[in-house]
Amino acid sequence: MDISYGNEPSLAYEYPPPYSPVRGAGEGNNGLWDEKKDDGIVVRIARTWTRTATFQEAPKKLARTTSDFLQQRTWPAIRDTTTTHVTPMIASAPRTTWSFVRDHVCRPIWNYPLKASQFWGLLLLLFGIIPFAIYGLIVGAPYGRFYYGAFAAKTLGCGDALGVPQNSTVVGIEALFVLDWTFGQFSFSRVKTIDVAWDIFVGRGVQMIFWAISYRVFSDALLRLIERHPASFETFKSISLEGPGLGSSCILLKQLFRNRGARTWFLFFYMLLASFYVLSIPPLLGAMSGYDSTAIAWVAVGNDDTIVPSSQIIQSYAILGVRNQTFEQPICDTTTMELRDFFYHKMDIEKYCDCKLPNGTVLPFQEWQYRYYSYNYNNEPNWVPPQGPYQYEDCKTHFDGQTGVYLSSWGQDSDYPRAKNWGEYACNDTFPVTLPDGQTYSIYDINYTASGYCFGNKTYKYWDLVDSTRCLPDTANPSYQWGFSSAMIGVCFIINLVWCLSMWVVWQDALRAKLVRRGYRMSPLRAAFILTEAARRRTGVNGVEGLVLRDRRLLRRELRRGKGRKEAVVDREVFEEGEGDDEVEYGKGNAITIKRRPVRTRSRDDVGV
Structure with missing residues (x-):
């Protein structure tokens, strides 16, 4: 190349390069293309590349200072990029995130060229190993043994049963077909539709x-x-x-x-x-x-084995007597709120009030609790009353000369916030209670128990009913449940x-x-x-x-x-x-x-x- 432009080599070539856009233009030596740059430089390129092709006009701004370059090129580029790209990306972050997940996560996984061994190994994991392991951990977690819960004895409940219903425990081969995971409450047509859809779509x-x-x-x-x-x-x-x-x-x-x-x-x-x-x-x-009819708990009461729904048997207080009198038939009390409230008052009284022993000793009830249990259960006679040990209930909180008071929220209007719900009570209050027979007694004069059940104005103890519960179909409101057998x-x-x-x-x-x-x-x-x-x-x-x-x-x-x-x-x-x-x-x-x-x-x- 003997043609030069000033002291620099010329850009003219004897033959155009194969990637040139003007190669083979075919317009003669006089045809020129003009291209105007941003800074005013005009570059003329010959269409037919010859050795005489040169720049007709010298560049005037080849040299710039660093400051000019930053002001005219760098900062505008950064500003335009931030305005046109960063702000829309922030505004459409959820859509951009989903597009990224769809294009760069889901599609590559779906289009990944799995080998035959990898594909069959994936099927082995999905259809064999993973379901087996997950289910074994789920049913074995409560028992600490892998798969133990699936083949343990099955006990079927029926709502508000008292204890374990009769004939509700199934063992052996029969437990394979016991539907112990059931849900819903459907009519027969709906539960049958669910069962048929399961057999067709899932089974087939x-x-x-x-x-x-x-x-x-x-x-x-x-x-x-x-x-x-x-x-x-x-x-x-x-x-x-x-x-x-x-x-x-x-x-x-x-x-x-x-x-x-x-x-x-x-x-x-x-x-x-x-x-x-x-x-x-x-x-x-x-x-x-499969599906099964919805069952409810029935309880046998009395000596004639009369069975009634357990929902009709209400847990209540059984009043056994008053003062020194014992009732032949305990009174069933399900409406008196004072009996319920006194249970919580009693906790406050034992926490803040004193009690008096039969020998006249007065001490805080909490101290009596500590000394009583320390003497009886730790076998250490740390403190023995002068007249010998007493029973726990011998230390009475209601006695003459009791002057203590305490704060309690029980018995107040529950519609108000708890901060306004505190009331002051005397430790020696009698807490009058009016029984269903119309008589009013002090709470301390009533002999009652809170573990009773009431049906037909007659009280029953829990242990009289716990072994007589049966699960029978609900004939009044027939419905069905659909579910699975964990053993199967x-x-x-x-x-x-x-x-x-x-x-x-x-x-x-x-x-x-x-x-x-x-x-x-x-x-x-x-x-x-x-x-x-x-x-x-x-x-x-x-x-x-x-x-x-x-x-x-x-x-x-x-x-x-x-x-x-x-x-x-x-x-x-x-x-x-x-x-x-x-x-x-x-x-x-x-x-x-x-x-x-x-x-x-x-x-x-x-x-x-």
């Missing part, structure tokens, strides 16, 4: 997913089997076309008595068991769920884990097949073509038309096993390519093309002997 949906998994594993295992020895036409047809179904199970059961190879026998036996599990998924899921859920999760792990092991063995490693995937359509080829080879009929028009009974007789006649088989030669074909594509995701090779005879190495 899970069966469809497991059928697809089984079909893939069974077909790959069948390809592995064909590499060792031919598979019968009937077995290949049932597994490759039907998958794990009732018809294929019958075929596998027959093959158990025909194949003498140990590996083949165990494979068919496992396929039979796995197919039975897939077929039994809807009834198993139906057995773990545990059984299904355990069986499901065993099925998933065994399917994983079988699939790992099937991966050793050459066709599977190359990406070959079985499908019902491809299986139909293979079966057609196997039938054509067995019958010797050329072309598909001959098989279609052939007598059905004759064709079945030729393909099935009979007297002195072996059944048709599908061997590895069906999958080997003949000479005239170019290539065939196996699989989809990780597919490769395999060149066809000439058919050759089988050797001992192919059989695995």
Whole structure:
């Protein structure tokens, strides 16, 4: 380059670079493009690059001070960027966050190219290990043992039962079908709709997913089997076309008595068991769920075993007598609020007031509590009254000469805040109580108990009723609950884990097949073509038309096993390519093309002997 601009090399080139936008413009040497820059510099570029192309006007502002550069370039750029980008991002932070999660988290996970081993490992975790572990921890948490709660004895309650209802504890095999996790209160039509929807969508949906998994594993295992020895036409047809179904199970059961190879026998036996599990998924899921009528607690009262709803038996105070008189029939009191309030007043009295012993000793009640329990329970005679030890109730807080007072909120108007709810009471107050019979007594003169129950103006003790509760259907307001059996859920999760792990092991063995490693995937359509080829080879009929028009009974007789006649088989030669074909594509995701090779005879190495 001998052309220069001042002391600097020229920007002219003998030939334009291949990425130049003016390469091949074709407008002659006189054609020029003008481009005006922000700072007023005009640059003229020749369309047809020659050695005479030069700048016609020298730049006037090549040198700037640092201050000019910051003022004219940097700060405006920062201001414009902040105004146009930062503020809208802050204003739309939720939308931006969701867009980031959707575009950079969800989509990469969804579009991540999982390998076959990773995909099946994920299915093993989702359908086998994770549900088994989570449920075992949930039902075992209250008992500290893994899965213990699922198979423990089931005790069914029914609302406000007194104690444990009769015949409510279920053990053994019957506990598998006890619906101990129930919810809701539905009419019969609604609960039946829920049950049917569960059986259709959940039961059949899970069966469809497991059928697809089984079909893939069974077909790959069948390809592995064909590499060792031919598979019968009937077995290949049932597994490759039907998958794990009732018809294929019958075929596998027959093959158990025909194949003498140990590996083949165990494979068919496992396929039979796995197919039975897939077929039994809807009834198993139906057995773990269901509905039951809503039950309420009924209690037997009296000596004639009269049963009444437990809701009609009200917990109340039982007044046994007054002063030195004991009632023949205790009085049932459910309305007197003074008896309830005195329980809390008594706590305040024992906290702030004094008490008097029979020997005349007056001391704070809290000190009497400490000395009484210290003497009786610690076996340390720290303090013994002069006339010997007394009972706890012998220290009376209501006695002549009692002058203490205390503050208590009980008995005041509860509509006011607690700060205004305090009232002053004397420690020697009598607390008059009017009984249902109209008589008024001091609270200290009444002998009563708070652990009574009332029905028909008659009092009952708790221990008289606790063993007589029964759970019976609510005939007045019939309704139903829908739920699950925790024991049956545990059984299904355990069986499901065993099925998933065994399917994983079988699939790992099937991966050793050459066709599977190359990406070959079985499908019902491809299986139909293979079966057609196997039938054509067995019958010797050329072309598909001959098989279609052939007598059905004759064709079945030729393909099935009979007297002195072996059944048709599908061997590895069906999958080997003949000479005239170019290539065939196996699989989809990780597919490769395999060149066809000439058919050759089988050797001992192919059989695995």
